[in-house]
Amino acid sequence: MGRFNEQVWGDSDERRYGYNGLFGSYTFTGASPCTGSFSDVDYSFILPTNWWDRISSFRSYNVCWVDHHYWSNFGSPHSGYFPSQSTMPVVGGINYDNNARAIRWT
Numbered sequence: 002m003g004r005f006n007e008q009v010w011g012d013s014d015e016r017r018y019g020y021n022g023l024f025g026s027y028t029f030t031g032a033s034p035c036t037g038s039f040s041d042v043d044y045s046f047i048l049p050t051n052w053w054d055r056i057s058s059f060r061s062y063n064v065c066w067v068d069h070h071y072w073s074n075f076g077s078p079h080s081g082y083f084p085s086q087s088t089m090p091v092v093g094g095i096n097y098d099n100n101a102r103a104i105r106w107t
């Protein structure tokens with residue numbers, strides 16, 4: 002079955018931070034694939050501060066769907082679970098592009 006993992010990318014619209022071009026990618030890896038249930042949390046991770054408000058796309062693997070949280074404490078708002086996205090979802094009027102600080106996977 003392989004391992005759980007997700008790769009996220011930060012993009013070039015970070016001029017306010019003084020970056021030009023691709024910020025980079027970050028890969029998360031866990032020991033097991035996600036479970037089929039969507040009512041549990043299989044993994045959760047608070048991003049390091051240099052990745053706050055930078056994620057612009059993500060690819061998930063091994064049946065994991067991903068919930069991106071606006072704040073690092075996993076409170077509201079959050080996007081709800083999505084599979085891989087080439088652009089971040091807009092949910093409840095919030096564009097999660099460059100607006101995630103913590104992630105959960107199910």
Ligand SMILES: [Ca+2]
Pocket residue numbers: 035036037038039040041042043106107
């Ligand atoms: Ca699950």
